[in-house]
Amino acid sequence: MKKTLLLTVLTFLIAEGVVFSQSNPRYLLLFKDKSNSTYSVDKPTEFLSQRSVDRRKKQNIAITTNDFPVNQGYLFAITQTGAKVIYPSRWFNGALVEASDAQLAQIKTLPFYKGIELNLPVANITSKSPGIARTDATNRKLGTTEDVDYGKMNAQLALMEVADMHKKGFQGENMLIAILDNGFAKGDEVAYFKQLRDEKRIVDSHDFVARDGNIYNDGFHGLNVMSTIAGYLPGTLVGTAFKASFALYVTENNFGESPYEEITWLMAAERADSLGADVINSSLGYTTFDDEFDSPAYNHTYKDMDGKTTIVSRAARYATRKGILVVNSAGNDGNDTWKYIGAPADVDSVLTVGATNYDRSYSSLSSVGPNAAQQQKPDVAAVGAGTIIGDLGGGASSGYGTSFSAPQIAGVAAILWQAFPNLTAQQVIYVLKKSGHLAATPDNFLGYGVPNLVKAQEIVQNEFAPLGTEGELLRDVILSPNPAQDEVTLTIPQTLIGKMAKVGLYAANGATMHSATTRLPAKHTVATGQLASGIYLIRIKVDNQERTLKFIKR
Incomplete structure (x- = not known):
């Protein structure tokens, strides 16, 4: 290997x-x-x-x-x-x-x-030298910081009931999170990453911009972002998935905002995929570029924010379709002329994260939806106004922006997935959305709101735990794709091919949609195109053994 x-x-x-x-x-x-x-x-x-x-x-x-x-x-x-x-x-x-x-x-x-x-x-x-345009772009990503009392990261974690998962032992072990950003300056020195370094959980790194082999000599936005997930300095800050492993990639050029960064995002995502990353966090977004590229041929319009037009959005679509859970900041343009989410936050299968205040209310800096295809965005939200982050000095500061709300959610997704490894990436997203404080009334400001990990666990147990008696003969039946659109297919193990079985399609409330007795082929297809979006069950019964599989209809 x-x-x-x-x-x-x-x-x-x-x-x-x-x-x-x-x-x-x-x-x-x-x-x-x-x-x-x-x-x-x-x-x-x-x-x-x-x-x-x-x-x-x-x-x-x-x-x-x-x-x-x-x-x-x-x-x-x-x-x-x-x-x-x-x-x-x-x-x-x-x-x-x-x-x-x-x-x-x-x-x-x-x-x-x-x-x-x-x-x-x-x-x-x-042909490009450092200048005002890049400084402005960096400020848009970083926001402002100020010194705060240590230990206040607890408040942002408590809104999502993160401690409940940590107490149960789900702290990110064996989960691999890739972070794409502008650099991780001082990441090889700061105290809150000491445990991470000592345990050698930075398993891969690469600078796709300078290509000099050093991710610690450029920007520090990535350091701030990463601290909300990986930081571990009790009494000062503790991240959402502080026991996870990490792949750190520099994709942002600190000397200019250009389409080239969409290309480096693509390259980093491919490398993360090859490595086997479970989650990608991208606190980045692309709409318009520096003066050198200020033309309709390069700059994006709102019409381009349809989740499948820009280079970076197409790259993110590929990543999600490889089974990676991609988490992306909605953007910080809520107060600007361009108020909408950027790319790749516009992708249907990307978990797009907005920003709240500490009372779970909308923070006006946060970019809004829908995307150009009229899909509701963002999907969920977390604290992005006064977020506690790790700083260059090894202590804690406060930061503003969806750059800091997104990685909190990336860590939350990682520990939920760690607890329920049989879920797919898209099912994890579904559960987090349904656990949000605005799940009953989602909107284009905060989506489904701030997730709650206690509720999320209940949702998994109620909607995805196996029902009925799962016999030895049926445990190898595989349902795909999930989520589904026009149909789902049951892949039948060799030991069951040719056996008579009762196969039924049911709504989440147990109502029968379709039921039939059939002799099992190697592949058994069930049409789902006519179904409304939601959770459905397929129950297969052979002799006295029964198994229920759940899937999401988009």
């Missing part, structure tokens, strides 16, 4: 170098196919870690050619033109490439060339 993981990670590290030596524009090239691949869906550990494979298997997510690395021959052919391959992309089937006009012209003649994302370069960093 160690060798496999190394090979997986190495596919991201082609042409390692320093970003500031760039002399030509960078493009996200797209390829026509993955023909003649040496990989097979039957041998996934040749290109994914075992943990990544297991995450898919647990959620009945198929491994497809989309998971294959790009054709290495294509990358080699590009380098033969003199261009530099920075990172390949499995999900987009392409590569981030630095090329001159002449080199790009040669690349366009290659038989596998399909096109260029945006039909434009995504970065030319040598």
Whole structure:
């Protein structure tokens, strides 16, 4: 497994170098196919870690050619033109490439060339120097901080009943959380991460911007964000999932706000997937960019916030469909002309987090929904006005923004999933939403409100715990997909194929929707397209044994 993981990670590290030596524009090239691949869906550990494979298997997510690395021959052919391959992309089937006009012209003649994302370069960093625009952008992410009394993190945790889970021993052990941010300055020094460092729970890190191998020499926004999850300094601060393991990725360029950051987000998410991350926290959002990219070709409009248009939103969609629970800040534009959520907070399957005050009321800084497809957003909320965060000095400060509400929810999701590992990522999101204090009256300001982990556990027990008697013969029956749209399929184990069974479809309240006796095939399909959104049950009975499986209809 160690060798496999190394090979997986190495596919991201082609042409390692320093970003500031760039002399030509960078493009996200797209390829026509993955023909003649040496990989097979039957041998996934040749290109994914075992943990990544297991995450898919647990959620009945198929491994497809989309998971294959790009054709290495294509990358080699590009380098033969003199261009530099920075990172390949499995999900987009392409590569981030630095090329001159002449080199790009040669690349366009290659038989596998399909096109260029945006039909434009995504970065030319040598033409951009630090300036006011980036300072403003950083301030929008960071908000302001001030010294506060130590120990006040308890208040923000109490709103979500986090202590109840911690007392039961669910503190994040064996959960892997990837954090995508602008840097983790002092993360290798501050006292509240000492336990994390001593236990070697930072299992992977990479700077996708500077590519200098150091995540601790850039911005500190990631440090503040991470402290709300991983911090552990009793009497000062304790994060929501302080025993989790972490993958730390720098995707934000502190010298400019550009479309390039959407590309680095994509690359980091792919690496997190390969590693087997359970949760991604992204306290980032993209709408418009710095002056250099201030044109309709780059800047997004509200119409683009439909969850499937921008590069970063498409990347987040891929991540969620690989079984990762992606948590993203709604944004801090509630008081601005652009008041809406940004990308990738607009994605249907992303858990989008707004900001509250300590009385669970809406904080006016928090961006609002719906997305451009009229889907209600955000999904849930947590304290984002005066959030207690860890600071550069190793103590506690207060911060403002959805940057700090989102990671609290990422940690909450991790410990809930730890407690109920048989749930899918989307089921965890469903449970958190239903446990929110506004679950009866969700809106486009706070979504379903602040989750409550005591209520969440009750919801899991009531709606997802196995019903009836589960016999040995039926325990290997698998239902997929979940959540479902037009149909669900029961995969029947070999020992049951050909046996007579009663298969019924029921509403959550037990009302019969459909029931029939049938001889079991290898795959038994139940139509669900006519059903309204909600929870449903499929009950299968063979002889004197019975099993009930639950699924969500979107």
